[in-house]
Amino acid sequence: MLRKRLIFTLIYADDFFNLSRNFRLQKVGNIEWLNNNYNFKEIAFSIDEIIILDASKKKDIYKFSNMVSKLVKNVFIPISAGGGIKSIDQADILFNNGADKLVLNSSINNNPVLIKNLVTKFGSQSIIANIDYKLSDNNEVQIFIEDGNLKLEVDLIEYVDYAQSLGVGEIYLNSISRDGSGFGYDLETVEKLSSIIKVPLIIAGGAGNKEHLMMGLKKDFVDAVATANLFNFIGNALPFARRELLINSLNLANWG
Secondary structure, rough: OOEEEEEEEEEEEOOEEEEOOOEEEEEEEEHHHHHHOOOHHHEEEEEEEEEEEEEEEEOOHHHHHHHHHHHHOOOOOEEEEEOOOOHHHHHHEEEEEEEOEEEHHHHHHHHOOOOOOHHHHHHHHHHHEEEEEEEEOOOOEEEEEEOEEEEEEOOOHHHHHEEEEEEEEEEEEEEEEOOOOOOOOOOHHHOOOOOOOOOOEEEEEOOOHHHHHHHHHHOOOOEEEEEEEOOHHHOOHHHHHHHHHHHHOOOOOOOO
């Protein structure tokens, strides 16, 4: 049985790492600030992976990949990176700068041929489909691409099935409505995927404490939970959260 995972997501935009609330960004600090406030060599024992997403309005693959390279130095856990990847060449740049996996969002809809080519070249285990969604006033699930700016007229179940058909290795399901709220994951929507999900499912958007992480991981069909809340996880909060998850017999790796 595969181990469940605890993932830390970093939102990067224009040289700064950010807090995000419903996809509205608030600058927190640059990479020096991040290194001063987080010792990734130490918290690597508390998390299983890091995901870095580029939310810059004008994306620069060279600037982003250079930041990834600096961040992953001496970090020995898997790193996933994405945001605006539109070609094999851009994928190569990220892999050559330390990424272990790629996260793709808009290209899932806009360029399925690219996704298939990435899967063929790098393997499905290296490709994560990021699906952003929000709930309408009548609780309809709406899928968004282009950093949450363009709504697709497609059903969630159909879109997840479609993404899986392209050969991606994982799904990163992110609730825009819960993003940065600290109110917990949207498990009601997540439940809708329980019977059709065929690849590892990562859920994101809403985690504010260890109980939220626990509730997500207790779902049999959820393989990983992600949090992007920078302030809730400064200091000993992540090690404490992982200890609590292990005490409650969740199937996480115990790094000792």
